[in-house]
Amino acid sequence: MPDESILSDEFIRELINVGEVDILVGVPTHNDARTVGQVVQAVRAGLLKYFPRARSVIINADGGSRDGTRDLVCAASINDTVGSNLPALRTLHSISTQYEGPPASGTALHTILAAADLLQAKACAVISPESTSLEPEWVERLLRPVIREGVDLVLPVYRRHKFDGMLIRNLVYPVTRAVYGCTVQEPYPSDYAFSSNLGSNFLNQDLWTQEQGRHGTELWLTLAAIIGRYRIYQSFLGTRGRLESPPSDLVKAMRETAGLLFCSMDCYPAAWKDSREPLPAPCGGCQPAVSLEPMRVNRKRLHQMFTFGISQLEPVFSSILSTPTHEELKRLATLPENEFELPEPLWARTVYEFAAAYHRAVIGRDHVVQALVPLFRGRALTFLTENREAKESEIESNIDKVCHAFEAEKPYLLQVWDGGK
Amino acid sequence: MWSNFVGEMTRAADEILKGFARFLPRILEMLVIVLVGWVIAILLRAIARSILKIARFDKLSEHTGATQLLRGAALPSLTELTSRFVFWIAWLGFILLGISVLGVAGFDEHVATFIEFLPRLVVSLFILFFGLLAASFFSRAVLLGAVNANLSSPRIISWAVRTMIILFVVSMAFEELSISSRTVVVAFGMTFGALMFGLALAFGLGGKDLARRYLEKRFGSEPAEEQHDHEDELSPL
Known part of the structure; x- marks a missing residue:
């Protein structure tokens, strides 16, 4: 049964007016007035162009915007209906609702899932309001594999700057690949699509009152699909637009990624401890996914924050890390910036020791995750140095090198998981 | 005079012996209580130690930083310390109980104060x-x-x-x-x-x-x- 308690009476009334649909596109927002208009227009154009016969609805789940985001969504919809040259054979509905509670992507996804369940949508896509480079084709590339090929989860592959998404490239992707045996390049997607089967299953999971049901829920969905052995597909979408002010809160990002990964490893040990067949995740239209424009990066600050973290968090690290790993990291902290290198095997062992410490709760679990932040800065610095002059192919091979290190160290993870340091 | 002196001394010795004979069972009673208390305290210590080990009390103590404090003061682990505390509290209780059996005037009040202090x-x-x-x-x-x-x-x-x-x-x-x-x-x-x-x-x-x-x-x-x-x-x- 869908959890209808999250849907307001007014919203349910609007959904009942819409009736059953084939496609539901969810747009979670919170103060996204700058970008949401063009995103909704592109979504509408994609639906009208590629799925003109499908009964479709766009659901905007808003977290209480105060900048008129919801008005812009409705305005964008009206403009499209009036000015579009694209023929619609069915009515394309757009509904905006404000969910209860503080703004959280997980709560927005919960609202979208509950609405999709109520409307019995066959396929559901979620589009980030920050996807400023969204083309109508993205909607087709995300939804077609679900509708035509029976895929359960379609994840995006973007062309991104070589230094964008370093936490994904140096931690989330390698750990997902090594631990769960699935090579999904963007396990924490902002634009994705899924089947009604996976959506209903996910909706009925007992996670909506927990942290993973509020933040990082998209990563949890990917992990649930991998663990449940659902059919996964990756679609190359194109260049992902960069925000003018990228999120700088690394601690929050670490909680949403490493925290959730460690939590899933702790909750589902059988899914990764026993050797299972790797889960294929074929990529449609994949191209080299790295761009090389110049970017301002403060390497000195990364180095300073790594060494500062190592010196100040000595008592915390001594509870989490094994003595050899801790000693090695302390040695690295004495090196000058131009000689600094946190090699892949040491990084893999460090992350695995953190995962084991999280599992054994040697200190508060949130503290374990927070303590990884300064060490990640060291790894980020190494990645920046390694790839400063690198070409596309070299960068991809360097990311593969990180993944191989995590795969090679997996026996070490099994060793430290239950045992001592 | 000599016979009077000998008589008094004999009577005094008799009184001491009688007093000692009256007091001896109480001393024995006290010793038995203290001994039994000691055995019970050892048992309680063992039980407390087992429960704390099962409850992974040392882990909790490590999280709190209490272990580091104790280690710094060259003290044993918190599990060991707590079980020893249980032992001493139990045995001290029995010792006081034993002493109260001797009937020393005013001692009962001290025992009562001690028992009130425990919680x-x-x-x-x-x-x-x-x-x-x-x-x-x-x-x-x-x-x-x-x-x-x-x-x-x-x-x-x-x-x-x-x-x-x-x-x-x-x-x-x-x-x-x-x-x-x-x-x-x-x-x-x-x-x-x-x-x-x-x-x-x-x-x-x-x-x-x-x-x-x-x-x-x-x-x-x-x-x-x-x-x-x-x-x-x-x-x-």
């Missing part, structure tokens, strides 16, 4: 333990937060938080035990007040710009001057 002792130990737990948790949280925010002297900030909580907890524990409670509370109030005054001065003098920016951002209609606190253009996700 307060246990409560104050609980306060101390959970206080240490809170001190350890919050000081670590502050340390991690300060390091990740790149603040200067995170260890000093963390130490200050820890010290304040421990001071607060110790004053609560002493108050529970009614040991110099006024002195401890006044001392705590003075220390806490001085610390807060110091922090207020430090914030006022050193952080006035930060406070102004915060207040402008929070309540002002005009946006505060642009902050350039992004370490770079990197996006981690």
Whole structure:
């Protein structure tokens, strides 16, 4: 049964007016007035162009915007209906609702899932309001594999700057690949699509009152699909637009990624401890996914924050890390910036020791995750140095090198998981 | 005269022997109580030790930082310490019970006082333990937060938080035990007040710009001057 308690009476009334649909596109927002208009227009154009016969609805789940985001969504919809040259054979509905509670992507996804369940949508896509480079084709590339090929989860592959998404490239992707045996390049997607089967299953999971049901829920969905052995597909979408002010809160990002990964490893040990067949995740239209424009990066600050973290968090690290790993990291902290290198095997062992410490709760679990932040800065610095002059192919091979290190160290993870340091 | 002296001495010796004969069973009774108490205390210690091991009490103690404190003072683990505490409390209770059997005048009152004191002792130990737990948790949280925010002297900030909580907890524990409670509370109030005054001065003098920016951002209609606190253009996700 869908959890209808999250849907307001007014919203349910609007959904009942819409009736059953084939496609539901969810747009979670919170103060996204700058970008949401063009995103909704592109979504509408994609639906009208590629799925003109499908009964479709766009659901905007808003977290209480105060900048008129919801008005812009409705305005964008009206403009499209009036000015579009694209023929619609069915009515394309757009509904905006404000969910209860503080703004959280997980709560927005919960609202979208509950609405999709109520409307019995066959396929559901979620589009980030920050996807400023969204083309109508993205909607087709995300939804077609679900509708035509029976895929359960379609994840995006973007062309991104070589230094964008370093936490994904140096931690989330390698750990997902090594631990769960699935090579999904963007396990924490902002634009994705899924089947009604996976959506209903996910909706009925007992996670909506927990942290993973509020933040990082998209990563949890990917992990649930991998663990449940659902059919996964990756679609190359194109260049992902960069925000003018990228999120700088690394601690929050670490909680949403490493925290959730460690939590899933702790909750589902059988899914990764026993050797299972790797889960294929074929990529449609994949191209080299790295761009090389110049970017301002403060390497000195990364180095300073790594060494500062190592010196100040000595008592915390001594509870989490094994003595050899801790000693090695302390040695690295004495090196000058131009000689600094946190090699892949040491990084893999460090992350695995953190995962084991999280599992054994040697200190508060949130503290374990927070303590990884300064060490990640060291790894980020190494990645920046390694790839400063690198070409596309070299960068991809360097990311593969990180993944191989995590795969090679997996026996070490099994060793430290239950045992001592 | 000699015969009188011998008679008195014999009578006195008889009295001593009779008194001793009357008192001997009580001494034996006391020894038996103390011995049985010792056995029971050993059993209680073993039970307490097993329960604490099953409950992974040492792990909890490690989380609270109590283990580090004990190690620093060359004391055994908290499990061992608690089980020894159970042993001594139980045996001391039996010893007092045994002594009370001797019928020493006024001793019963001391035993009663001791038994009344026990619950307060246990409560104050609980306060101390959970206080240490809170001190350890919050000081670590502050340390991690300060390091990740790149603040200067995170260890000093963390130490200050820890010290304040421990001071607060110790004053609560002493108050529970009614040991110099006024002195401890006044001392705590003075220390806490001085610390807060110091922090207020430090914030006022050193952080006035930060406070102004915060207040402008929070309540002002005009946006505060642009902050350039992004370490770079990197996006981690």
